[in-house]
Amino acid sequence: MANRHKLKIAIIGTGISGLSVANMLKERYEVTLFEQKDKIGGLIKCDTIDSVLFHRVGGHVFNSRNKGVFDWFWSHFDKENEFYQVKRNAKIFIYNKIIGYPIENYLYNFDKDIIKRVIHELILTGSDKKLSPFEYPNFEEFLKNNFGETLYNLYFNPYNRKIWGTELKSIPMPWLEGKLPMPNLEEIILSNIVHEEEDKMVHSTFYYPKKNGSQFLVDKLSEGLNIRLNRKISNILKDGEKYTIDGETGFDKIIYTGDVRNLPDYADNLLTSKMDLNALKSLKSNGTSNILCETDSNSLSWLYIPEDFTKAHRIIYTGNFSPANNGTRSRKTCVAEFSGKVEYDDMIKELNKLPGNLTPISYNYEPNSYVIHDFQTKELINEAKAILKDEGIHLLGRFAEWEYYNMDKCIESAMKISAEI
Ligand SMILES: Cc1cc2nc3c(=O)[nH]c(=O)nc-3n(C[C@H](O)[C@H](O)[C@H](O)COP(=O)(O)OP(=O)(O)OC[C@H]3O[C@@H](n4cnc5c(N)ncnc54)[C@H](O)[C@@H]3O)c2cc1C
Known part of the structure; x- marks a missing residue:
């Protein structure tokens, strides 16, 4: 079938959710992805700082108990050559x-x-x-x-x-x-x-890319896709059966992987009068502050820190996941994680309280990392999903579905939406 006869689908967001569903749909439909940032990846984005790999949020590793997700994943990646299987410690x-x-x-x-x-x-x-x-x-x-x-x-x-x-x-x-x-x-x-x-x-194990951490996943999944970077979508209009997205016309369906709290502002004509928009807009989330450090050597994958003597709650030893993550440094690298916004100077003070003689390399604050539920949230999201699905808009991923998803759950949900479409 020539491209012009295919239905046009707009996917908003290029995190693991958007890129996974794009790969599932790209043979059957004409797929365009819109990303507000200048780089793909969403939460699993990594930077390279002075040769060291920095997971800007967390230290993403992959595994899944869902065979369908597992098989889909390994049909896109080479387990033996591109990944390490790492012991959870x-x-x-x-x-x-x-x-x-x-x-x-x-x-x-x-x-x-x-x-x-x-x-x-x-x-x-x-x-x-x-x-x-x-x-x-x-x-x-x-x-x-x-x-x-x-x-x-x-x-x-x-x-x-x-x-x-x-x-x-x-x-x-x-x-x-x-x-x-x-x-x-x-x-x-x-x-x-x-x-x-x-x-x-x-021990159980997880999979981790030999090079570039979770950025490797999104880079590979993005190959051959039509992606528009620096395109923050803020206006979705329905005209008959078609959608216009920020002035770009002719889309038959939309898959939205951004923050569901913003949708009422982007597509208010679709939701107004059908549900409680204020409740949707006032859902609560939490952010994460991360500091990339050098550390004394150990064999750990994660260290959990429950006590109040420090604001940090976890150290992720990303330097143990792949030696490439340490770049040219002679010491190993890790990420100390804090909930909410913690200023750089405050984080530095916290490092002295943590084990491993941590010395800082770089830091990041991500305002939106954990979704928080109250007792009405599930019902509210299900209502929004049902209303929007009737309109041809599908909600997908951690912030659109407002679920405590890991990457495998995002892929599982993408599979469901791909099957529905
Ligand atoms: C600290 C932490 C550690 C984690 N560790 C793991 C782990 O080890 N393993 C694991 O499997 N999972 C882990 N997760 C979960 C994982 O990060 C998420 O499940 C996953 O990244 C969510 O992907 P997503 O595509 O749904 O959302 P996102 O990654 O948020 O992607 C959404 C994208 O949409 C874009 N966007 C939003 N609005 C617009 C707009 N209006 N226009 C254009 N673009 C827009 C955003 O810029 C973003 O790129 C962790 C999460 C956290 C917070």
Whole structure:
């Protein structure tokens, strides 16, 4: 079929969501992507600073439990030649010690008094008739009822409060689907008795590009696509069956991967009078501040930092994911992560409190990184999705669907939309 007979689809945004769905649709449709920034990638964008790779947000690694997503992914990338399979080696920095993760498997690192309390509570919670995770009224109740008060106060509450900046009782359960920690009593007992050596433990793994980190993913997925950079879309008009996007006419369908809170301003004629736009516009999100550093050598992938002595909540050892990430530096590199906006000078002060003799290289603040739900959010988003779908506009991705998605979930959602279209 010649291109002029194909339906025209506009995809707004070139993060992993927009680029994945574009690849799924490009054979069947004429696809155009619009990106407001001068570089593709959204949250998974990386820069190279003085030869060192900087994940501007997080330190993105790939894995998926969904076979369809996994197969799709490996049909676009060469697992053997382009990726490392890396061992997950997460640890927790607590009471000035680095201990194993998850915390409940390493109780022997704590005082006898704490261990006694945790065991007592785990036995009590284990003997309760179990509710399914979504039967708990909120995240706090779920954690207390599954791990007990002591572990909740020691680790789960401070760590999660640092990330979300909100009371855990205000966090509804369905939002965290697929992300919930679950205690496994047998594993807890075994691990606490046997104290296995690190290299004998069964680890899960993840995949990481040999070069350019997650920027490699978007660069490869963008090959051969029609992408317009520096095009912030702010006006979507429907004229009969066709759409005009910022003056560009003739689109049959739109896939929007930007922030759903902005849509009422871009396409108000489609949503006005059909739903509560103020509720949509006032959804809450959180930002992330990152500082790229040199660090003393170790074999960690992540270090979680629950306590309040520092504002940092995690160090991601991106220099251990691929040696190329360290560029020409003789020391390894990592990213220290903070929730919300933390000024550069304040971050520098925090570095002294963290392990590894961290020295700064570069930093970034991303105002929008975590979506936050309240008890009405799911319903609100489903309503917006249904109204817009009838109009030929599909919402896709972390901020358009307002979901706590990882990259694999974005790809899974892109597959659903591609099948629907
Ligand atoms: C700290 C952190 C760590 C993470 N770690 C991992 C990990 O290790 N593994 C993993 O799988 N996932 C991870 N994630 C999740 C992952 O980052 C997201 O799921 C994914 O990047 C979201 O992609 P997206 O395309 O939906 O959104 P985005 O990446 O936000 O892309 C949206 C794009 O749309 C553009 N845009 C928005 N509005 C407009 C407009 N009006 N006009 C034109 N363009 C527009 C934006 O500029 C952006 O490029 C992490 C997230 C965070 C915050």
